Structure formats: structure tokens, C-alpha cells
Amino acid sequence: MNSYQQKWIDILSNAQIKDWKVSALSDDILIDIPASSNVETVLQNLPDVIATLSLDITIPAERVKFILRSSGQHHDYILNPTEADLNTSKGKG
Numbered sequence: 001m002n003s004y005q006q007k008w009i010d011i012l013s014n015a016q017i018k019d020w021k022v023s024a025l026s027d028d029i030l031i032d033i034p035a036s037s038n039v040e041t042v043l044q045n046l047p048d049v050i051a052t053l054s055l056d057i058t059i060p061a062e063r064v065k066f067i068l069r070s071s072g073q074h075h076d077y078i079l080n081p082t083e084a085d086l087n088t089s090k091g092k093g
Contacts, residue, residue: 001024002062004060008053011056019036031069033069063078063081
């Protein structure tokens, strides 16, 4: 686990977002969201939440993938994507 990933886990855990379970998954961050949450709403608001919370991070930014999991589904959100991430997403059209 890198220090940037650990900082995000600490911030998300300290934010005490109701019923979110935040943990490391390899180099990524797994966020288990309760089935009662509207995942689409969470995904729409996630960039703004991340932007606001990132103001508390003073260490150099690194690539980190947030994996939101709820009711057997998962959605990814990559912060500071690498060239490989960008090339992979281009091929998914």
C-alpha cells in the first residue's frame, strides 16, 4: 500500500459516511456501499466528493482506483489515471 492510498483510506474512514466500509484492495481502494444506497447518485457525486476531500491531502498525488461495490455490482473511478488507464478506456468504445 502506498502512502497516497493510505491517506485516502484514512480520509474516507474519518469522513464517517454512513454504512460505507472502506478498505485496501491491492493498490486500489474498495468501498462497500449498502444495498439501500442509490449507486448511480453516489457515482454522480463522487468526483465532487473526491475533489473536496483531496484538499486535505498534501503528499504527492498518485494513481488510485476507487472500487464502489454494492449488491454484487461494482463501479470503478480512477483518480490520477496513468497513460495505460487512458489507453484502456479508449478501447472500450
